[in-house]
Every structure is written in structure tokens, then in C-alpha cells.
Amino acid sequence: MYYCEMKKEELSALYSELCAKFEEIKSKGLKLDMSRGKPGADQLCLTDGLLTAVSAESGVKAANGLDCRNYGVLDGIPEAKQIFADILGVPTENVIVGGSSSLNLMYDEISRAMLFGVAGGEKPWGAQGKIKFLCPVPGYDRHFAICELMGIEMINVPMTENGPDMDVVERYVESDGSIKGIWCVPKYANPDGCVYSDETVRRFAALKPKAKDFRIFWDNAYVVHDLYGYKPLANLFELAKEYGNENLPIMFTSTSKISHAGSGISAMAASSANIAKTKKSMGIQTIGFDKINQLRHARYFGNAENVIKHMEKHADILRPKFEAVLTAFEKELKPIGVATWSKPKGGYFISLNVVKGCAKRVYELAKEAGVTLTPAGAPYPYGIDPEDENLRIAPSFPPVSELSDAVAVLCLCVKMAAAEKYLA
Ligand SMILES: Cc1ncc(COP(=O)(O)O)c(C=O)c1O
Structure with a gap:
């Protein structure tokens, strides 16, 4: 009773x-x-083979002959980029492979937008007075912590069983120019496990934002983390292109829950204009990420299918x-x-x-x-x-x-x- x-x-x-x-x-x-x-x-033990996947004996060169011990290659070694490109369904040239944490890439991407603006944007976000993000709830606390730290006002958007309530998202994004972004975890969302329906992904691709510098932060942390067999998500990158919106999505993922959570590799993917803008300041921030770890992962997994x-x-x-x-x-x-x-x-x-x-x-x-x-x-x-x-x-x-x-x-x-x- x-x-x-x-x-x-x-x-x-x-x-x-x-x-x-x-x-x-x-x-x-x-x-x-x-x-x-x-x-x-x-x-974690499942991928302990990673710990010995690269050694002096097995060699430290990427497939293209690049010595992974040395400086160079800001956006990642080709074989690591290929794996992430195939997982995210984007061309390899649209991928940047990062360090062990995709959260780090997200934080940096928002910081860059605050300081320097986004590709095609007129002013840095930080110079536009009050700016806002849409936050589907319940959601990932660390996304919200980034906004809070940066002084970005957050607006709750209710979740439905097909993803965020798109009527609400469209209404806000298409009418309010101070809304600069939305956090999305499109597959097995943290915490409600929701998978965005094809229609939801299409509606994201077709958004007509009032702000020219609006971006969708597409955190695909659980892209291959199916418990009952792999089911791919609709491809936002391709769909956005169909609507002339290729600059909207900025996608993220990592191997944190594929290999070792504390020492995996991460990636972001976006349009060529977005990637070029990111690389410009990223290249000042760092000479490159840990390529030996990228090589380890590439050698261990080989390809996306094996992942x-x-x-x-x-x-x-x-x-x-x-x-x-x-x-x-x-x-x-x-x-x-x-x-x-x-x-x-x-x-x-x-x-x-x-x-x-x-x-x-x-x-x-x-x-x-x-x-x-x-x-x-x-x-x-x-x-x-x-x-x-x-x-x-x-x-x-x-x-x-x-x-x-x-x-x-x-x-x-x-x-x-x-x-x-x-x-x-
Ligand atoms: C939605 C989501 N994004 C990102 C992360 C963290 O990813 P990373 O380890 O690549 O920084 C988590 C970890 O729980 C997560 O749930």
C-alpha cells in the first residue's frame, strides 16, 4: 500500500x-x-595492458614516424585522432586530442570564449555583461561549477525522456541574445541516463540562436558506454551542417571510463572554424599534450571498433x-x-x-x-x-x-x- x-x-x-x-x-x-x-x-584492470603498450623496445614513434617523446603536434597524433573521429562521427581534421580529462578541455574552451570570444563572435563573452547558459536538469555538477566560477548565469531546463525539453530550449535560445551556451550530455546523461532522441538531436542542429556566438557544449562522455549493446546516437555534427549550423556544436569525450580514469586521453571535435580558433590560443597555452599516452591508447585499442x-x-x-x-x-x-x-x-x-x-x-x-x-x-x-x-x-x-x-x-x-x- x-x-x-x-x-x-x-x-x-x-x-x-x-x-x-x-x-x-x-x-x-x-x-x-x-x-x-x-x-x-x-x-581499471581491464586495460592494464596499456601500461606496457609503449616501451623503448616496442618503439616510441607514431605510425607517421613522429617521435612521441619530443615536442610538437598540438592536436594529437593521427592514430589517436582517428579513433576519436570514428567514435564521434567527425572527420579527423576536426578533432583535437587532449590530456587525461575532457573536463579540462571544456573548462578551457569556456575560458577562451570568455577571454577571446568564439569563432565569428564579435566580442569576448566576458565583455558582454551578463551572459547565460541553459542547463538541462538534473545534470552534471562539474559543468555547473564551471559556469558558477565564470559568473555565467544558469537557467534550468527540464529533461524529458527524449532529452532536454526542446520547446523550452528553442524559446530561450531563439529569443535571448545573452544566452551563449547549453550543456548537453546526449547519451546516458549524468545522472538520469537519458539518451537524446533523433528528433531532439535534429532540433539542436536546427536551432536559430539569437546570439551569433551561441554554442552547444555536447559532452558525449558516455558515447560508447552501453550496458546492453552499442547503439549510436544521431550525428549532431553532420546534422548541424545540413542546417548551415556547423559552428554550433563543440563536442567532447574521453577514455576516462574506457581505459584508466586518471590517465586516459580526451578529445574535442568541432567545425574547422571553431578548431582553428581554439588552436590559436591553445598553441600559446601548451606545446602539446602527452603523446606517449596517445600512442599507448592507439596501440592498445587499434581502432574505434575495438573500443x-x-x-x-x-x-x-x-x-x-x-x-x-x-x-x-x-x-x-x-x-x-x-x-x-x-x-x-x-x-x-x-x-x-x-x-x-x-x-x-x-x-x-x-x-x-x-x-x-x-x-x-x-x-x-x-x-x-x-x-x-x-x-x-x-x-x-x-x-x-x-x-x-x-x-x-x-x-x-x-x-x-x-x-x-x-x-x-
Ligand atoms: C558527463 C560527464 N562529463 C565529463 C566527465 C569527466 O570526464 P573526464 O574524466 O574526461 O574529465 C564526467 C565524469 O563523471 C561526466 O559524467
């Missing part, structure tokens, strides 16, 4: 039982963590973890109507919506019981979830046994918070 339909005395008795259970769990002194989307150690095949190994490890969480939610939370949640087919997160006004309380209760969650509000600009209902669940890091314990505690906390709310 749904908690919201229970009589007060009935719910009150139940709440006492939940509290007793909670005290029992607290006495166990658990230390469980479902807060950050990190790969587990077993996933996609490799992701099946990650999926085999991650699937049972996602399923353990989803099964527990289904069993514990569904019959009592105290939460709804996403059922992602890939990526790293599950988005849990508890009873409105209860997310912070669930977070606090879980913390008290020894389970660390991502703080409530984190997936929203300024850390403010207007409904205080969303929690981002990261099932990847703990082993399945620990995860089951953590989810049991989480479900208990969700029930307690809901009962408190209905009793109040």
Missing part, C-alpha cells in the same frame, strides 16, 4: 519499526560509498551493479509509492526521485547510517534542487555485495523520510 494512502496510526507504527531498523544498522558502523561515478578496480568491443567487458562488470540497485528499488520502493527512478541502459548513474522535500533528509539519514551519497542538490545549478527530490546514485565503484548493503540502507532512509513527511 502507498504510504500516502495509509492512516496516520498505521504509518506511525511503521515508522517506529523503520527507526528501530535504522538504529540497528547504525550500530554496525558501516562505511559505504555511492557518491561518485568512478570505475571499480576490476574495470566498442572492449566496452562489453565494462558492461559485464557494471550490468549486475545497476541491476542490483534497480531490483532493490523495484522491490522496496515501488509497492509503497515513495520514489521513482531512471532505468538507464548505459552510463554511470541512476537518478532517484524521492518524495518532494525529502532528498536532503535522505542524504542526511544515509550519512548517519554510514552510506555516502552525492549531496542532494548537486545535480542542479548552484546546488539548488527546487523540489528537493533528486538523488544521484552511482553504482559503479563498490563491489556488488557492498552495493546491496548500501542500497538496502538507502531504501530504508527513503522510506523513513517519506513517512516523516506524510506524518508531519
Whole structure:
């Protein structure tokens, strides 16, 4: 029976039982963590071959004879560019391969736009007074942190099951010239696992921004991170060209959750004009990124097809973890109507919506019981979830046994918070 339909005395008795259970769990002194989307150690081990993929014996030259130990080649060695080009569905000349973090590329791209403007833009973003970004919510906290740091005002855009609400996006972008960008995680979005539909991608490609210097920050962090077989996304790069909008998308990805999260390689892809503008100032910032690591990855994987095949190994490890969480939610939370949640087919997160006004309380209760969650509000600009209902669940890091314990505690906390709310 749904908690919201229970009589007060009935719910009150139940709440006492939940509290007793909670005290029992607290006495166990658990230390469980479902807060950050990190790969587990077993996933990292999958690509340990990388550690020996380049040596003095195997040689340090790229296929074109370039000595990867030396300076040079700002935008990456050709074989690494090729792999990312094929993964993102763009020509190799439109790719820049970076260091270990795509977040770093995103931060730098926004900094450059603030300081120097974007290709074809008249003024730097930073010299235009108040500028704004659209932020589909819930979303990735670190995207929002970049905007907050740069003083870019953020506007929440609701997510639908097909991606951001495009009516809202079009209305804002096409009427307000101070809106300069939007953050998108188009495949297995962090945190709700949403995959943008073909129609959504097409509508992005066809936008008619009021601001000439508007850009779509297309963070395809989970481009090959399918749990149930690889399914490609509609190609924004190609579609944007069809609409004469080739300068709109700036795409990002990395191997952080393909190889080693702390020592992978990243990439950005964009129109030739965008890439030329980026390279101009990037070439002042650095002589080049770590080409030995690019060579390691290129040698280890060979091509994009092998990367996609490799992701099946990650999926085999991650699937049972996602399923353990989803099964527990289904069993514990569904019959009592105290939460709804996403059922992602890939990526790293599950988005849990508890009873409105209860997310912070669930977070606090879980913390008290020894389970660390991502703080409530984190997936929203300024850390403010207007409904205080969303929690981002990261099932990847703990082993399945620990995860089951953590989810049991989480479900208990969700029930307690809901009962408190209905009793109040
Ligand atoms: C959507 C999204 N983008 C980017 C990143 C970080 O990527 P990188 O490790 O390449 O900096 C993450 C990590 O969780 C993410 O979820």
C-alpha cells in the first residue's frame, strides 16, 4: 500500500519499526560509498595492458614516424585522432586530442570564449555583461561549477525522456541574445541516463540562436558506454551542417571510463572554424599534450571498433551493479509509492526521485547510517534542487555485495523520510 494512502496510526507504527531498523544498522558502523561515478578496480584492470603498450623496445614513434617523446603536434597524433573521429562521427581534421580529462578541455574552451570570444563572435563573452547558459536538469555538477566560477548565469531546463525539453530550449535560445551556451550530455546523461532522441538531436542542429556566438557544449562522455549493446546516437555534427549550423556544436569525450580514469586521453571535435580558433590560443597555452599516452591508447585499442568491443567487458562488470540497485528499488520502493527512478541502459548513474522535500533528509539519514551519497542538490545549478527530490546514485565503484548493503540502507532512509513527511 502507498504510504500516502495509509492512516496516520498505521504509518506511525511503521515508522517506529523503520527507526528501530535504522538504529540497528547504525550500530554496525558501516562505511559505504555511492557518491561518485568512478570505475571499480576490476574495470581499471581491464586495460592494464596499456601500461606496457609503449616501451623503448616496442618503439616510441607514431605510425607517421613522429617521435612521441619530443615536442610538437598540438592536436594529437593521427592514430589517436582517428579513433576519436570514428567514435564521434567527425572527420579527423576536426578533432583535437587532449590530456587525461575532457573536463579540462571544456573548462578551457569556456575560458577562451570568455577571454577571446568564439569563432565569428564579435566580442569576448566576458565583455558582454551578463551572459547565460541553459542547463538541462538534473545534470552534471562539474559543468555547473564551471559556469558558477565564470559568473555565467544558469537557467534550468527540464529533461524529458527524449532529452532536454526542446520547446523550452528553442524559446530561450531563439529569443535571448545573452544566452551563449547549453550543456548537453546526449547519451546516458549524468545522472538520469537519458539518451537524446533523433528528433531532439535534429532540433539542436536546427536551432536559430539569437546570439551569433551561441554554442552547444555536447559532452558525449558516455558515447560508447552501453550496458546492453552499442547503439549510436544521431550525428549532431553532420546534422548541424545540413542546417548551415556547423559552428554550433563543440563536442567532447574521453577514455576516462574506457581505459584508466586518471590517465586516459580526451578529445574535442568541432567545425574547422571553431578548431582553428581554439588552436590559436591553445598553441600559446601548451606545446602539446602527452603523446606517449596517445600512442599507448592507439596501440592498445587499434581502432574505434575495438573500443566498442572492449566496452562489453565494462558492461559485464557494471550490468549486475545497476541491476542490483534497480531490483532493490523495484522491490522496496515501488509497492509503497515513495520514489521513482531512471532505468538507464548505459552510463554511470541512476537518478532517484524521492518524495518532494525529502532528498536532503535522505542524504542526511544515509550519512548517519554510514552510506555516502552525492549531496542532494548537486545535480542542479548552484546546488539548488527546487523540489528537493533528486538523488544521484552511482553504482559503479563498490563491489556488488557492498552495493546491496548500501542500497538496502538507502531504501530504508527513503522510506523513513517519506513517512516523516506524510506524518508531519
Ligand atoms: C558527463 C560527464 N562529463 C565529463 C566527465 C569527466 O570526464 P573526464 O574524466 O574526461 O574529465 C564526467 C565524469 O563523471 C561526466 O559524467
